Amino acid sequence: MRETRGVLYPARLPEFHRLPPEGRARDLAVWFWIPEWDIEPGRSSRQDIVGYPALNLVVEQGVVTLSGATTRASHRDLSGTGWAVGALLRPAAVAALTDDPAALVDDEWIVDAADLAEAVSAGMRSGDGHRERAVTAFSDWLAHRVGPVDGAAAQANALVDVLMGDHAADTVEEAATRLAVSVRTLQRLAHRYVGVSPAAMIRRRRLQEAAERLRLDAGLDLTELAAELGYADHAHLTRDFRSVLGIAPRTYRAGAGEEPAEGAGP
Known part of the structure; x- marks a missing residue:
């Protein structure tokens, strides 16, 4: 991270x-x-x-x-x-x-x-x-x-590593396979120790990475980015951006490197 x-x-x-x-x-x-x-x-x-x-x-x-x-x-x-x-x-x-x-x-x-x-x-x-x-x-x-970390808690840590770490799983099913547990067990661990579903965790990781890459590469093609991150298409990426950030990817990229306006911050 x-x-x-x-x-x-x-x-x-x-x-x-x-x-x-x-x-x-x-x-x-x-x-x-x-x-x-x-x-x-x-x-x-x-x-x-x-x-x-x-x-x-x-x-x-x-x-x-x-x-x-x-x-x-x-x-x-x-x-x-x-x-x-x-x-x-x-x-x-x-x-x-x-x-x-x-x-x-x-x-x-x-x-x-x-x-x-x-x-x-x-x-x-x-x-x-x-x-x-x-x-x-x-x-x-x-x-x-x-205190000591028990087996279920350690397994929940492993869940987050698989879903959010380097070389993270692209789907819930892939994560379950890597951890040698059922999808239902994966969902139960996420609800008990994180509060959101494994699918929501994957979506958040994709969105964080999309925002980071847009911020660092002004010439990045949005269609290629969507495909690389596992979005169905460019429109899917845009919908996710608007739903969580409230703005479109192009709008975010245009302002991501700017200093805040006068009076808004140091």
Whole structure:
């Protein structure tokens, strides 16, 4: 998974880092993402995301939130000065935080975890290595909260690797074959540990890759891109784009490399 995949307009990002988990948390988080911002008064910076099909556990301003997978692009307007430390969770961490990830789709809940907020906030205090200290504290908390990863959780991790990782499966049936399970088992794992279907995960991966490739190659042919990513045709890609991002692929490509307009962000 690349550094800016899922970020629709990287040119608008404030200072932003993705750091790997530590120790036993490697089975529990894909990475930790840390934006830090200091925006002039009267200005804001809009961050547009087409998120991974996963849950995020986030510490910000002393509050811990758990957000679910999304069915559409989302945004947030940053202003003033601040930071956040979020964990893109692997499925193995989910059961310790919620027994119904499907209820969290397009939503977020506050989590009672004052100890996590305090530990991460202490790590983020100014000084060299503050991000690394925060990640160490977050990793330790996750490992303690979740405990040993059982067989079903490990299998759910493997499911996400097959559907979202390098050389990912193109169909649900291919994913099931690779994991030596039935399609029904695959669907049950996805619902229990992610909250969305395997087919939805594949669609999201394709859309993220389509957006990334359009952003990086202004001359890319849309018909060829649609075929390479497994869309039925160019029209199918356009419909998916409009449904999730709210704009057509050509419109997105035209504006993806631009800095935000005056007054909209740094």
